[in-house]
Amino acid sequence: MIERTATIASTVGLHARPASIFAEAAGAIDAEVTIARAGDPVDEAVDADSMLALMSLGVEHGEVVVLRTGDDTAGEALDALVTILETNHDA
Amino acid sequence: MHSFVGVGVFRGRVIGPVRHMPPALAEPPVGERLEGSTAPETAAAALKSAGATVKELLQERASRAEGAGKEVLEATALMATDPMLIKAAIKLVNTGTSAERAIWEAGEAVADTLKGLGGYMAERSHDVLDVRSRIVAVLRGVPAPEIPDFAEPFILVAEDLAPADTATLDPSKVIALVTAGGGPQSHTAIIARNLGLPAVVAAAGVTGIADGTQVFVDGATGVVSTDPGAAEHAAVAEWQEKASLLSVFDGSGRLADGTLIPLLANVGGAKDAQEAAAANAQGVGLLRTEFCFLGNSTEPGHADQVAAYKGVFDAFPGKKVVVRTLDAGADKPLPFLTDATEPNPALGVRGYRTDLTTPGVLARQLAAIADAAASSSAEVWVMAPMVSTAAEAADFAALCTAAGLRVPGVMVEVPSAALTARHILDHVEFASLGTNDLTQYAMAADRQLGPLAALNDPWQPAVLALVQATVEGAVSQVKHSASLETTSPKPVGVCGEAAADPALAVVLAGLGVSTLSMTQRALPAVAAVLRTVTLPQARALADRAVAAASAAEARELVRAGLPALAELGL
Structure with a gap:
């Protein structure tokens, strides 16, 4: 399993447009990716390709999240997702 | 000819065909089960396909919208195939719940979570419920609860209209509003005045008029009549003449004695x-x-x-x-x-x-x-x-x-x-x-x-x-x-x-x-x-x-x- 952490850059948090951009990107890659707040138990992670799940997490600007996948070949894909989270889509 | 009398909320007389706002979607009954002959896999596939249909429709609308409305529609379109929503519904289908009831409950749960978060999320909960209704409508093969789309201008008849219903109202298509419920301060009345559309509210019985029937609407007297005759056509013509007199303000508000009321x-x-x-x-x-x-x-x-x-x-x-x-x-x-x-x-x-x-x-x-x-x-x-x-x-x-x-x-x-x-x-x-x-x-x-x-x-x-x-x-x-x-x-x-x-x-x-x-x-x-x-x-x-x-x-x-x-x- 591989993991990446990212700090939410969008000023509105991981809601609305930032959430839909991220969910679409996560849905487009082959590996199954989950997302959780840093420090939260692994079983509270949600599907990264679900905008509704992302919105339900209620992650705000500046919070740190963890991306995980069981697919050890998906490192580059995870890096791309981190870039999306660390871009301010609400600017 | 049959006449209905309500409260006129914006003046104007028109004749045109009635188009009904589809009724609010009835909730699939609690505990509704899959029909005996339907396998859960078949129902799950129907559910996924209905979600995809709704997504496509909303994306098509988003492509025609602009600004904030476009973004909201794009996000709402994604909700229709959202894995969290669909997975939760399919889980229920696998326990024997009907597809309609399953998506209803799954949507409710997501909407409740969003409501609990307050603020922006709470507002988005309405979009989840809208998507849920649209999916149920597709599964049932009935029209979604929204303003119908016809080439010929029409008179929109509804039980009542909510802000969400009228957001997409096109005044070049809708020539009058008639509701069975509502009152002079209702949303319908305010929208009618803003758009300058003849409107009658609280006209009990109008929801029973057959779709497509020609009716006469008088927004001043509150009268709505089916199968208009020569008298009604004359009244419309007379109105059009007066309307031109009432169409211009010369920029000076005053009483007969010259008292100024700007x-x-x-x-x-x-x-x-x-x-x-x-x-x-x-x-x-x-x-x-x-x-x-x-x-x-x-x-x-x-x-x-x-x-x-x-x-x-x-x-x-x-x-x-x-x-x-x-x-x-x-x-x-x-x-x-x-x-x-x-x-x-x-x-x-x-x-x-x-x-x-x-x-x-x-x-x-x-x-x-x-x-x-x-x-x-x-x-x-x-x-x-x-x-x-x-x-x-x-x-x-x-x-x-x-x-x-x-x-x-x-x-x-x-x-x-x-x-x-x-x-x-x-x-x-x-x-x-x-x-x-x-x-x-x-x-x-x-x-x-x-x-x-x-x-x-x-x-x-x-x-x-x-x-x-x-x-x-x-x-x-x-x-x-x-x-x-x-x-x-x-x-x-x-x-x-x-x-x-x-x-x-x-x-x-x-x-x-x-x-x-x-x-x-x-x-x-x-x-x-x-x-x-x-x-x-x-x-x-x-x-x-x-x-x-x-x-x-x-x-x-x-x-x-x-x-x-x-x-x-x-």
């Missing part, structure tokens, strides 16, 4: 303001500043606000523009200002009161208004909504002074403000009656509730008495004023829907209201009727209305004294 416009942005100026409005009596804020998850910056206000001011060089500061709360929630979980939002932290819980937003708005005013030649006045006490008026005036704004005022919407206008006007320079909220608070009747429509009527003598009390407060204030120079009372205007009713406009003028502000479409009719009465006649009619035993009696007494209404077909 007629101003209610606007919600620069485009409205330009239309109002083109319609010869004598200024802006109510600039709703929410347009700058709604749809924003954060407070707009100073430069954005200055540009937005200046766009309005520049449409009225040298004329009065009354700016209402942000009126968030109740039916206009804003994530960064209002608490969506209040049990009684209409009685909650809304309007001026948000300055208590989130200080700073108002001061920054006033600074932006002052900067915009300084760079334009409009005569800018500012007023706070939902002021209840003289102390609040004094605090607001102090904020205005600090921002460099010279003419502070208050909205009178709360009965306490009407009854203590004498003290409130010690601190501010003018008052403006917001009759919609004043009526709902005086009668303790929610504006949006059809069953309370009769209570929610600005003709209620209690409401007229509060208007009278406000004007008397202004007279009393000037008498008690320490300044010997001032001899005339501070101005009291009206900027609610009541000002757009020509008969009620006469009553308001008779009660001593000095300016009337309304949707620009109402200016010609109000001006035409005001010009048929003198001030003493208007006063006599106002006295009769205030002394009436009921709203209906007040309206009848005044209409009987205004023959011009019938002559103009109003």
